[in-house]
Amino acid sequence: MDYFFTEEQKMIQELARQIAEEKVVPVRAELDEKEEFPHEIMQVLAQSDMFGIFIPEEYGGLGMGSLELCIAVEELSRACLGVSTSYAANALGTYPILLFGTEEQKKRYLPDIASGKRLVAFALTEANAGSDAAGIQTTAKKDGDYYILNGTKQWITNGGEAEIYTVIAMTDPSRGARGASAFIVEKGTEGFSFGKKEKKMGIRASVTRELIFDNCRVPKENLLGREGMGFIVAMKTLDQSRVGVGAQGVGVAQGALEEAIRFARQRVQFGKPVISFQAVQHMLADMATLTEAARALVYSVARYVDSGAKDISKPSAMAKVFATDVAMKVTTDAVQVMGGSGYMREYPVEKMMRDAKILQIYEGTNQIQRNVIGQELIKEAARKG
Amino acid sequence: MKIVVCIKQVPDTAEVRINPETNTLVRDGVPSIINPYDLHALEAALQIKEKIGGTVTAITMGPPQAEDALREAIAMGVDDAVLLTDRAFAGSDTWATAYTLARAVSRIGYDLILCGKQAIDGDTAQVGPEMAEFLDIPHIAYVKAIDDINDRVIRVKRMMEEGYDVVEADLPVLLTVVKEINEPRLPSLKGKMRAKKAEIRRLGFKDLETDEHLVGLQGSPTQVKNIFAPEMKKDRKVLKGTPEEVVEQLITVLKEMKCL
Numbered sequence: 001m002d003y004f005f006t007e008e009q010k011m012i013q014e015l016a017r018q019i020a021e022e023k024v025v026p027v028r029a030e031l032d033e034k035e036e037f038p039h040e041i042m043q044v045l046a047q048s049d050m051f052g053i054f055i056p057e058e059y060g061g062l063g064m065g066s067l068e069l070c071i072a073v074e075e076l077s078r079a080c081l082g083v084s085t086s087y088a089a090n091a092l093g094t095y096p097i098l099l100f101g102t103e104e105q106k107k108r109y110l111p112d113i114a115s116g117k118r119l120v121a122f123a124l125t126e127a128n129a130g131s132d133a134a135g136i137q138t139t140a141k142k143d144g145d146y147y148i149l150n151g152t153k154q155w156i157t158n159g160g161e162a163e164i165y166t167v168i169a170m171t172d173p174s175r176g177a178r179g180a181s182a183f184i185v186e187k188g189t190e191g192f193s194f195g196k197k198e199k200k201m202g203i204r205a206s207v208t209r210e211l212i213f214d215n216c217r218v219p220k221e222n223l224l225g226r227e228g229m230g231f232i233v234a235m236k237t238l239d240q241s242r243v244g245v246g247a248q249g250v251g252v253a254q255g256a257l258e259e260a261i262r263f264a265r266q267r268v269q270f271g272k273p274v275i276s277f278q279a280v281q282h283m284l285a286d287m288a289t290l291t292e293a294a295r296a297l298v299y300s301v302a303r304y305v306d307s308g309a310k311d312i313s314k315p316s317a318m319a320k321v322f323a324t325d326v327a328m329k330v331t332t333d334a335v336q337v338m339g340g341s342g343y344m345r346e347y348p349v350e351k352m353m354r355d356a357k358i359l360q361i362y363e364g365t366n367q368i369q370r371n372v373i374g375q376e377l378i379k380e381a382a383r384k385g
Numbered sequence: 386m387k388i389v390v391c392i393k394q395v396p397d398t399a400e401v402r403i404n405p406e407t408n409t410l411v412r413d414g415v416p417s418i419i420n421p422y423d424l425h426a427l428e429a430a431l432q433i434k435e436k437i438g439g440t441v442t443a444i445t446m447g448p449p450q451a452e453d454a455l456r457e458a459i460a461m462g463v464d465d466a467v468l469l470t471d472r473a474f475a476g477s478d479t480w481a482t483a484y485t486l487a488r489a490v491s492r493i494g495y496d497l498i499l500c501g502k503q504a505i506d507g508d509t510a511q512v513g514p515e516m517a518e519f520l521d522i523p524h525i526a527y528v529k530a531i532d533d534i535n536d537r538v539i540r541v542k543r544m545m546e547e548g549y550d551v552v553e554a555d556l557p558v559l560l561t562v563v564k565e566i567n568e569p570r571l572p573s574l575k576g577k578m579r580a581k582k583a584e585i586r587r588l589g590f591k592d593l594e595t596d597e598h599l600v601g602l603q604g605s606p607t608q609v610k611n612i613f614a615p616e617m618k619k620d621r622k623v624l625k626g627t628p629e630e631v632v633e634q635l636i637t638v639l640k641e642m643k644c645l
């Protein structure tokens with residue numbers, strides 16, 4: 001399929017693919033095995049300007065958008081979702097600054113983010129607040145020129161590795177969801193430390209860690225937007241980034257499909273390559289069709305997001321839910337096509353299957369995405385009367 | 386510091402195919418790349434620039450399409466690029482190539498010239514050192530590390546069969562580098578975008594102000610008469626047994642072959 005990319009989009013695709021094949025594929029199994037953060041790959045991505053794709057030129061980026069970011073994410077995900085998660089979580093953490101930052105905040109943080117010098121993380125989830133994000137208990141109390149943060153964030157991607165954290169905390173717990181605010185917190189701030197590092201089923205090259213705020217004093221200039229806007233910041237950020245999770249789904253599905261086809265062509269049973277059996281061909285046909293459909297949806301939604309449209313909640317939820325369900329199915333079927341070999345760590349598809357599972361969970365579970373789509377359908381219907 | 390890197394565009398294949406009738410490389414359908422050793426030379430140049438400042442110019446002699454190799458070099462970060470191309474240069478052997486490149490770099494100006502240790506399609510490892518001779522400057526071949534460099538002096542490690550030499554030279558100097566020297570960087574997006582638009586300077590025969598009989602086929606004292614892969618001899622024999630028995634057998638065999 002040709003999606004009529006511009007020259008520049010093709011350049012991103014080509015370079016991201018080169019990085020994935022030359023720098024990621026050779027080490028992905030080892031990173032997974034050792035649960036190691038891909039420092040060297042992050043450096044390569046930085047040197048290649050990959051962190052600047054979606055950041056405006058005036059802050060040292062390339063001034064492109066969601067589609068270009070999705071192209072890069074897809075190519076990296078085709079090789080390793082652990083690596084692409086570390087890369088994509090950086091964008092997730094950056095959107096609050098990009099969307100809600102003051103000129104001053106943007107000038108202060110975006111250039112280092114664009115150059116890849118400083119990595120970013122986004123911190124919303126807590127032990128008692130997953131899908132129900134409004135249940136967060138981390139507080140931020142105004143004290144003169146500072147906010148004092150107290151509480152613990154859980155399962156934060158890039159925790160400990162990132163230098164910059166966008167954190168959602170309650171400035172006014174009595175107001176519920178309207179009492180949250182968003183802050184930029186720098187690593188090294190007094191009272192800010194890192195806790196438990198999770199051991200995971202998949203995406204083991206990415207770090208998932210606790211953030212602990214213990215009377216952490218954050219300068220008031222680091223408030224993003226206004227007090228009380230915390231959930232708006234979080235929701236707009238997730239609306240923006242979700243299509244990228246869809247792109248991760250497309251990438252890992254594509255990777256698994258290619259492995260399955262390669263294997264099925266050379267594995268001989270009953271005197272024939274197994275790809276000659278119609279049952280296998282039909283599985284591959286469905287895998288390829290679903291992957292292409294997911295890709296088409298992700299690109300369309302990314303273009304819609306880039307158009308500046310306001311009502312992106314439903315389409316980005318659709319792209320996320322569809323592409324990640326496809327990723328789960330295609331990676332599982334890739335293991336099936338490859339039989340026992342697919343189940344072994346010698347081949348990359350068992351990792352892809354373990355990795356793909358996270359896509360249905362983070363940045364809002366696929367149940368929650370369906371809730372979002374459902375609610376939008378109801379609103380739309382009500383508007384029509 | 387003005388650094389010039391000489392690069393060559395080569396076919397991207399470990400097995401270069403040869404047209405048996407013309408004894409020339411078959412380039413059709415084979416994608417072209419920058420000679421892998423030259424990528425290390427480019428990386429070394431960029432690292433020196435990052436460390437002590439200066440400019441990096443990439444130069445290649447080749448057909449017009451060799452411009453692609455120069456654009457790749459720009460995408461990696463070199464400041465500008467020169468394509469040395471002219472019908473008059475066709476058929477150059479290593480002598481004529483080195484002479485032509487030497488004329489060109491003299492025009493461009495240089496403090497330091499970097500080359501890969503050899504090109505994978507010819508494997509002669511001659512052009513770099515020959516250039517230095519034409520320019521009448523020192524050269525250090527097979528450099529595996531640059532330990533120190535300033536405006537006047539460079540100190541490097543030269544790879545030897547066992548171990549290495551530490552060599553110091555006054556600038557200007559020409560180095561040829563081996564793979565051990567560094568890990569070449571990938572291009573960057575900004576570099577790729579710049580490369581797309583960049584203007585590539587072209588130099589031809591006239592620009593070099595030299596004699597026709599010194600370049601191209603005329604200027605080449607050597608000519609390739611025939612290229613062939615060495616024939617594989619099939620008659621092999623494996624001697625088996627204890628070391629003592631094998632030695633006995635070997636002596637017998639060597640005597641039979643009249644080697645002893």
Ligand SMILES: Cc1cc2nc3c(=O)[nH]c(=O)nc-3n(C[C@H](O)[C@H](O)[C@H](O)COP(=O)(O)OP(=O)(O)OC[C@H]3O[C@@H](n4cnc5c(N)ncnc54)[C@H](O)[C@@H]3O)c2cc1C
Binds near residue numbers: 131157364367368
């Ligand atoms: C590896 C990893 C990395 C992560 N990285 C980050 C990060 O960088 N930053 C961050 O803030 N968070 C991060 N998270 C948290 C992630 O976003 C949450 O795990 C996710 O939102 C789901 O919350 P939960 O795990 O608490 O599940 P729960 O909310 O406890 O859900 C449990 C089950 O109930 C279902 N459910 C819950 N509520 C409803 C409902 N109303 N309707 C229907 N079904 C419902 C869910 O779909 C799910 O199946 C990460 C999580 C993981 C595992």
